[in-house]
Amino acid sequence: MRIGVLTGGGDCPGLNAVIRAVVKTAVTDYGMEVWGVKDGYRGLVEEELIPLGIEQVAGILPKGGTILGTSNRDSPFRYGIKVNGQYVYSDQSDKVLHVIDQYKLEALIVIGGDGTLTIGQKLSEKGVNVIGVPKTIDNDLSATDVTFGFDTAVTTAVEAIDKLHTTAESHHRVMIVEVMGRDAGWIALHAGLAGGADVILIPEIPFTIEAACKKIAERNERGRHFSIIVAAEGAVPLGGTPVTSGVNEGNIYNPLKLGGIGKFVQEKIVELSGHETRVTVLGHLQRGGSPTPFDRILATRYGTAAVRALARGEKVSMVCLRGQDVTTVPLIEAIKQLKQVPPQGDLVKTAKSMGISFGEPQES
Ligand SMILES: Nc1ncnc2c1ncn2[C@@H]1O[C@H](COP(=O)(O)OP(=O)(O)OP(=O)(O)O)[C@@H](O)[C@H]1O
Numbered sequence: 001m002r003i004g005v006l007t008g009g010g011d012c013p014g015l016n017a018v019i020r021a022v023v024k025t026a027v028t029d030y031g032m033e034v035w036g037v038k039d040g041y042r043g044l045v046e047e048e049l050i051p052l053g054i055e056q057v058a059g060i061l062p063k064g065g066t067i068l069g070t071s072n073r074d075s076p077f078r079y080g081i082k083v084n085g086q087y088v089y090s091d092q093s094d095k096v097l098h099v100i101d102q103y104k105l106e107a108l109i110v111i112g113g114d115g116t117l118t119i120g121q122k123l124s125e126k127g128v129n130v131i132g133v134p135k136t137i138d139n140d141l142s143a144t145d146v147t148f149g150f151d152t153a154v155t156t157a158v159e160a161i162d163k164l165h166t167t168a169e170s171h172h173r174v175m176i177v178e179v180m181g182r183d184a185g186w187i188a189l190h191a192g193l194a195g196g197a198d199v200i201l202i203p204e205i206p207f208t209i210e211a212a213c214k215k216i217a218e219r220n221e222r223g224r225h226f227s228i229i230v231a232a233e234g235a236v237p238l239g240g241t242p243v244t245s246g247v248n249e250g251n252i253y254n255p256l257k258l259g260g261i262g263k264f265v266q267e268k269i270v271e272l273s274g275h276e277t278r279v280t281v282l283g284h285l286q287r288g289g290s291p292t293p294f295d296r297i298l299a300t301r302y303g304t305a306a307v308r309a310l311a312r313g314e315k316v317s318m319v320c321l322r323g324q325d326v327t328t329v330p331l332i333e334a335i336k337q338l339k340q341v342p343p344q345g346d347l348v349k350t351a352k353s354m355g356i357s358f359g360e361p362q363e364s
C-alpha cells in the first residue's frame with residue numbers, strides 16, 4: 001500500500017512526531033510506502049511530494065514545526081494563484097485526484113485542524129480514502145478530548161505568566177497576557193488557571209472592563225497591588241466584536257486576523273482606573289518549540305493509530321483521544337462543530353472558586 005501524508009493549517013509542536021510515527025508504523029509494521037506532501041494541500045496541486053522512509057524521519061521527534069511545511073491558505077477547492085498582484089481562484093480538486101492517481105496513493109493521512117479536515121472530508125466525497133489527525137494549539141475540535149500541540153502551547157503560556165508575575169509584583173502593575181484562541185478560550189483558561197491569573201477573558205464569556213477593574217480594585221484593597229489578566233485573542237467585550245489587526249488575504253473562512261485585545265483592555269483599564277498596565281502578546285511563540293512529553297506521546301499514538309486504521313480498512317475517519325484510549329470517529333463527525341469552553345463547565349467553576357474573574361457584567 002502507498003499512502004500520502006500532509007500537514008495543514010497553522011503549525012504546532014508535535015507535527016513531526018506524528019509524521020515520524022506514521023512513517024515508522026507504515027514502513028516497519030505494514031511494509032507500506034509513504035509519500036510526504038509539501039506545504040499542505042498546495043503540494044498536491046503543485047505535485048510536490050517526497051518519499052519518506054525511516055531515514056527521513058530520524059531525529060525529528062523533539063523538533064517543533066513540520067518537516068513537510070504547511071499552509072493555512074491553500075484549498076484545492078478554491079485554489080488561489082496571484083496574477084498581476086491579484087489572487088485568482090479556481091477549483092483544483094480534480095487535479096489533486098489526478099496527482100493522487102499518478103502517485104498511486106491509496107490513502108491520505110491529513111494532519112490538521114477544522115479547515116484541513118473539512119477539505120479532507122470533501123476529497124473523501126470524491127473517492128479519496130482519508131484519515132484525519134486532529135492538531136491545533138487551540139484544542140477546539142469536538143470529536144477528541146485533546147488535540148496535540150495544545151499542551152505545549154499551554155506550557156509556554158504558563159511559563160510566561162510565571163515570569164510576568166514576579167515583575168508585576170515588583171512594579172505593582174497590571175500585566176495583560178494576550179494568548180491565542182480564535183473561537184475558543186482553552187489556552188487562556190488552562191494557562192490562567194495553572195498560572196494563577198486574576199482575570200481570564202475568553203470568547204465564550206463576553207466581558208466588561210468594569211468587572212475586570214473591580215477585581216483589580218478588590219486585590220488592591222487586600223494589599224495585592226498587582227494583577228495578572230490572561231486574554232484570549234478572540235475575547236469579546238460585551239455587545240462588541242473581536243479586536244482585529246488586519247485581514248487574512250484570500251481566506252474566506254478566517255477573513256480577519258485577530259490581535260490587539262491586550263492593548264484594547266490596557267487602554268480601557270488605564271482610562272477607568274489609572275492603574276499602571278503593561279501588555280505582553282505571546283503570539284506565535286505558542287506555536288513554536290519542542291513538544292512537551294504529553295504532546296510527543298499523543299502525537300505518536302495518533303500517527304500509529306492512523307496507519308492502523310488504514311491497515312484494517314477504514315476509509316474516512318479521524319483518530320481521536322477518548323479517555324485513555326485512542327480510537328477513530330467518522331471524519332464528518334469530527335468537523336461538525338467546534339469545541340468551545342462551556343461557561344457553566346467544571347473548569348470555569350473551579351476558576352471562579354479560585355477567585356478568578358471572567359469579567360462578567362454581574363461581577364461589577
Ligand atoms: N469550512 C471550511 N470548508 C472548506 N475549507 C475550509 C473551511 N474552513 C477552512 N477551510 C480552508 O482550510 C484551510 C486550512 O484551514 P485553517 O487555516 O483554518 O487551518 P486548520 O487546519 O483549521 O488549522 P488551524 O485553524 O488550527 O490553524 C484553508 O485553506 C481554509 O481556507
Ligand SMILES: O=P(O)(O)OC[C@H]1O[C@](O)(CO)[C@@H](O)[C@@H]1O
Pocket residue numbers: 009010011072136137138180181182233258287
Ligand atoms: O499563523 P497565522 O496565520 O497568524 O494564524 C494565527 C491563528 O492560528 C492559530 O494559531 C490556530 O492555528 C490561531 O490560534 C490563530 O488565530
Ligand SMILES: [Mg+2]
Pocket residue numbers: 009113114115116
Ligand atoms: Mg481552522
